[in-house]
Amino acid sequence: MLTSSSRLKSGRPSLSGSSDNQPNTLELLRDGDQPFIYDIRFSKKTFTLKLYDTSNPNQHWTTLRPDVVVLAFDISNRDTLAGLKEWRNDITRYFQYGHGERLPVMMIGLKRDLRKEGEEIIYPQEGYRIAQELRCDRYAECSAVTGELLAETFEDLARLAAMTTTEKGGQSEGTSCVIL
Known part of the structure; x- marks a missing residue:
């Protein structure tokens, strides 16, 4: 979900960068902690990203109405690309909202720190x-792991989500934007 700064709560990790130029460190993520919530600031606004993982045992992904979907893969493992086409087809099949709306999709290569020749x-x-x-x-x-391009990736994701929202916050109504 993506919400405006009026819904922010203290104590959440921020992805806006640290003052000592050290990479952001994220706590260990557990399925029971979903949604994963991060605050991000760009374009003079603060947003809250609430991300849901499709492997969450407490929430089946087809019951969500996401406004943005992330397709993620491990850049050090070619096998992880194999399922992306099927996932993309599932997104089209399960999330047809009508009225000419198209669900934005962002593809993210993970584990950039493991990129080596091979x-x-x-x-x-x-x-x-x-x-x-x-x-x-x-x-x-x-x-x-290293924090490389992490804040920029979340900012791109927030920007994509923000482009899909109305002034009330959702694609058509409401105050949030769901990211699957």
Whole structure:
């Protein structure tokens, strides 16, 4: 979900960067803690990202009405790309809202810190190409371990979600934007 600053609560991790130029550190994420909530600031506004993982045992992903979907894969493991096309088809099948609305999709390459020379590695050019083939709206890569491009990836995700919202917050009504 993406909400305006009026709904912010203290004590949540911030992805706006640290003052000492150290990468952001994220706590261990557990399925029972979903949604995962992060505050982010860009364009002079503060947003709250609430992310739901499809593996959450307490919430089946088809019961959500997301405003943005993230397709994620491990850039060090080519096998993780195999399921993205099927996931993309499921998104189209399960989330047809009508009225000409199209659900924005962002593809994210994870574990950027593991990129080394080798046959299994997915390089950025290939990631962009696959994102285009899958008709994704954005492509990004990041590393949760090193923090490399993490804040920028969340900012891109928030920007994509914000582009889909009305002044009330949702695509059509409400005060939040769900990210699956």
